[in-house]
Amino acid sequence: MMDASRPHERPTAFDRMLTPVHRWIWSDTDRRVQKLLRFGETETDGGRDILRAAEVTSDPLLRRLYLEHAIDEFRHGILFRHRAAELLRASRSRTNIGFQGDWLAPGGHGLDDLQVDGESDQTMLAFLHLSEKAAASRFSVYRDVMQHDPPTRVIFEEILHDETFHMNYTLTQLARVEPERHKRHLWRARLSRLWKAYLRLATGLAAILGSILLTIQYFVLLPPFAWMAKRAAHREHFGWTMVSPGRSDSLNRQY
Ligand SMILES: [Fe+2]
Numbered sequence: 438m439m440d441a442s443r444p445h446e447r448p449t450a451f452d453r454m455l456t457p458v459h460r461w462i463w464s465d466t467d468r469r470v471q472k473l474l475r476f477g478e479t480e481t482d483g484g485r486d487i488l489r490a491a492e493v494t495s496d497p498l499l500r501r502l503y504l505e506h507a508i509d510e511f512r513h514g515i516l517f518r519h520r521a522a523e524l525l526r527a528s529r530s531r532t533n534i535g536f537q538g539d540w541l542a543p544g545g546h547g548l549d550d551l552q553v554d555g556e557s558d559q560t561m562l563a564f565l566h567l568s569e570k571a572a573a574s575r576f577s578v579y580r581d582v583m584q585h586d587p588p589t590r591v592i593f594e595e596i597l598h599d600e601t602f603h604m605n606y607t608l609t610q611l612a613r614v615e616p617e618r619h620k621r622h623l624w625r626a627r628l629s630r631l632w633k634a635y636l637r638l639a640t641g642l643a644a645i646l647g648s649i650l651l652t653i654q655y656f657v658l659l660p661p662f663a664w665m666a667k668r669a670a671h672r673e674h675f676g677w678t679m680v681s682p683g684r685s686d687s688l689n690r691q692y
C-alpha cells in the first residue's frame with residue numbers, strides 16, 4: 438500500500454446529492470455482494486491496464502509508480518472479492534440479484550474505459566488522475582453510507598486512502614512531464630469522461646424506458662388479440678370434423 442500524505446478527496450456535489458440513492462443501493466445484502474464482486478473485477482482490470490502502462494512508458498519514474506499503482510489495484514480487487522465471499526457465506530441463499538443500479542453507483546474508477554496502447558504519458562496521466570479522483574469521491578460516499586456494515590466500511594476506508602494517493606501522484610507527474618499544458622490535457626480528459634458518462638446514463642435510461650414500454654405493450658396491445666383468439670376458438674367445432682369424401686383425394690393439399 439502506498440502512503441498518502443495529503444488529505445482525502447471530498448466527494449463531489451453530484452455524489453453527495455446521490456447519497457440517499459447510494460444508501461438504498463448498498464442497504465441490500467444481495468446487491469452488496471454483486472456490487473462488491475463487480476468492483477473487484479473493475480479494480481483488477483484497472484490494475485492490468487496500469488501494468489500495461491508501466492510496460493509502454495519510457496519514463497523510469499512513471500514505470501515505478503505505475504507498477505506500485507497496479508499492485509494497489511490488484512490488492513483492492515482481492516479485498517472486494519474476499520468481502521463479497523464473506524457476505525455470501527454469511528447469508529447463504531443467493532437467488533435474487535434484482536436491480537443493481539450500476540449506472541447510478543458505478544465502480545470507482547471508470548478505468549474500464551482505458552485504452553493504454555497508443556496513449557502518451559500526458560493523456561494517460563490526465564485520464565488516470567480524473568479516474569482516481571472520481572474513485573476517491575465515490576468511495577468516500579460509499580464508506581459514509583456503510584454504517585450498517587463496518588467490515589465493508591473499513592475496506593472502503595482503506596481503498597480510499599490509496600485512491601487519494603493515486604489521484605495526487607498522477608497530477609504531480611502530469612505537471613512534471615507537461616508543465617506548460619497539463620491543464621489542457623485535464624480538460625480534454627474531462628470532456629471525454631463526460632461523454633462516456635452521458636452514454637452510460639443514456640444506456641441506463643434506455644433500459645428503464647424499454648422495460649416500461651414493453652410492459653405497456655403487454656397490457657394494452659396483447660389483450661385485444663387474446664380476446665379475438667378466444668372468440669375464434671369459440672367458433673371452432675368441438676372434436677373431429679367430417680370432410681366430404683372428394684376433398685381428401687389430393688396429396689398436394691390438406692383438404
Ligand atoms: Fe483502486
Ligand SMILES: [Fe+2]
Pocket residue numbers: 510569572599600603
Ligand atoms: Fe486507484
